[in-house]
Amino acid sequence: MKNYIKKTILTGIAGILLAPALQAVTVNIVTVGGNASIKVVQDRLTNSTSGLLPGGSITFNPTNSLIFRAAGAWNGGTTNVVWDFNFTGGAAAILDIANQNHVQLTDTNATAIPVSAISIVAPETVGINSTGLGLQQDFTLVAPIVFVKNPGADLVGVTNLTQRLANYLESSGGTLPATYFGGATANPVYYVGRNTAAAVRQVVDANVFFTGAAANYHTNSSGLPVQWAGAGSGTEVANNVKLIPGSIGTVAAQDVSTLPQLSYEGVFFSTASVTNGTYPIWGYERYIYFPSPDVRAPSTPQLNLITALENAVADPTYDHTSSFFVNKFVSYADVNANVSRSSTLDGGLIQSVIY
Numbered sequence: 001m002k003n004y005i006k007k008t009i010l011t012g013i014a015g016i017l018l019a020p021a022l023q024a025v026t027v028n029i030v031t032v033g034g035n036a037s038i039k040v041v042q043d044r045l046t047n048s049t050s051g052l053l054p055g056g057s058i059t060f061n062p063t064n065s066l067i068f069r070a071a072g073a074w075n076g077g078t079t080n081v082v083w084d085f086n087f088t089g090g091a092a093a094i095l096d097i098a099n100q101n102h103v104q105l106t107d108t109n110a111t112a113i114p115v116s117a118i119s120i121v122a123p124e125t126v127g128i129n130s131t132g133l134g135l136q137q138d139f140t141l142v143a144p145i146v147f148v149k150n151p152g153a154d155l156v157g158v159t160n161l162t163q164r165l166a167n168y169l170e171s172s173g174g175t176l177p178a179t180y181f182g183g184a185t186a187n188p189v190y191y192v193g194r195n196t197a198a199a200v201r202q203v204v205d206a207n208v209f210f211t212g213a214a215a216n217y218h219t220n221s222s223g224l225p226v227q228w229a230g231a232g233s234g235t236e237v238a239n240n241v242k243l244i245p246g247s248i249g250t251v252a253a254q255d256v257s258t259l260p261q262l263s264y265e266g267v268f269f270s271t272a273s274v275t276n277g278t279y280p281i282w283g284y285e286r287y288i289y290f291p292s293p294d295v296r297a298p299s300t301p302q303l304n305l306i307t308a309l310e311n312a313v314a315d316p317t318y319d320h321t322s323s324f325f326v327n328k329f330v331s332y333a334d335v336n337a338n339v340s341r342s343s344t345l346d347g348g349l350i351q352s353v354i355y
């Protein structure tokens with residue numbers, strides 16, 4: 001009897017010693033998008049107390065800070081996550097998903113096909129039939145866009161743009177005098193806008209009914225305004241507006257910095273003016289991907305991560321308390337409770353849902 005008990009105990013110990021340790025799992029995922037909400041996404045990923053990858057790291061492409069990698073343990077557990085983001089343009093991101101394009105990663109020697117996109121512009125605005133292609137779209141927030149101006153003397157009297165003035169500005173920047181916009185001098189007004197890969201550019205154009213090639217300006221090496229294709233980020237727009245006298249630019253609200261804002265059709269951007277339907281220049285931010293069983297769909301672990309990030313960004317407590325969100329974005333739930341707008345027609349009619 002004693003021998004039997006001893007043998008049983010030894011066998012149990014051996015079983016414990018030979019049992020495999022819990023193995024960490026690594027999930028790799030690639031997402032493309034625009035940079036309107038880049039700071040929110042980075043915070044929701046790696047915030048040490050509330051992030052998906054608490055205390056995780058962010059590393060950047062050495063030549064482009066809009067391309068970065070978030071890495072860490074999901075909820076501090078045994079699932080390691082390596083999440084690559086290329087946030088160089090929300091309009092281009094939709095095309096990358098639709099056409100399965102390879103995109104640049106943080107590692108300059110690596111590219112990959114993304115499994116999801118984050119954009120504030122509708123696929124239809126950039127020529128993609130989302131229904132026909134079978135794309136899934138999950139809405140997370142509303143991203144307002146504002147006109148900002150150089151604080152110098154040329155535009156002292158300019159406080160508002162009408163739809164017609166905004167359209168003229170984009171088409172004829174550099175040729176119209178400041179007095180045309182209500183300014184103090186006859187010096188030209190320059191338009192500093194985004195490039196066509198940017199969702200911000202597409203949303204602005206849709207709202208002010210602009211089509212065609214924009215007369216975009218930036219500063220050259222001599223500090224003079226010269227025409228170009230447009231900025232790659234809101235930060236770049238803000239920096240150029242600060243440098244070019246008599247300039248007006250378009251940025252997501254998070255990139256306003258210290259620049260004076262202009263009202264549009266007599267209404268300044270605020271959370272209230274968006275939710276009551278009086279300020280129209282905004283887009284729904286959406287997470288876009290192919291749903292299963294499409295072969296282009298995210299894997300189950302990848303989709304779990306995408307959904308977790310969506311929920312973290314749309315969390316009502318976060319949306320009403322975080323400095324990354326308050327007065328820069330508007331809660332999707334708040335907008336959805338008060339006004340409605342086509343999700344496939346940017347710049348479309350805003351209707352009240354409160355009768």
